[in-house]
Amino acid sequence: EIVLTQSPDFQSVTPKEKVTITCRASQSVGTSLHWYQQKPDQSPKLLIKSASQSFSGVPSRFSGSGSGTDFTLTINSLEAEDAATYYCHQSSGFPITFGQGTRLEIK
């Protein structure tokens, strides 16, 4: 099983700050790595597919990068509405796995 480890687990940030969340895979997943945002009491929403491709309708402040085992989700100029938990997900190996999540709190 491919283990995805996100860091940090929690971050408290101020609006307009730049945020970086990392996801490290226990073995190479190529670019089969995707990012989701989940707000409290809502279902997850796709932000970034295949490591760096923005999903339709996602604000341009969200971007992704990386390949192999190391990936980054960057949020430029954070907004209050970005308070959520963010998950990475790999679809390269079986079973499909998710990272443990990174909760962002807006100060």
Next chain:
Amino acid sequence: EVQLVESGGGLVQPGGFLRLSCAASGFPFSTYWIHWVRQAPGKGLVWVSRINSDGSSTDYADSVRGRFTISRDNAKNTLYLQMNSLRAEDTAVYYCAKGITTRGGFFDYWGQGTLVTVSS
């Protein structure tokens, strides 16, 4: 507009069974892989199962294999998850999620989820 609407959750005793449904609309249902993902209260996302476009290929997480069965009715645009021999650790919100046209890939749309509680 793509919509996925789950139903069928509820309270069930350990050892019991439930059948979840996921009604899809707004896209050619019979073309896509569909997945079930669950989330225990206060915990992260865990993949459960997937089924290919015509229902001929299915996969399961080790934790549910032999107890859960995924199926689909393309004529009704509906996905199912038959859950037998339920355990307390199966307590979670269950989401259906739309995959892509091949095995693997991302989940671009999710339902709102249905809560399954296994407790005596």
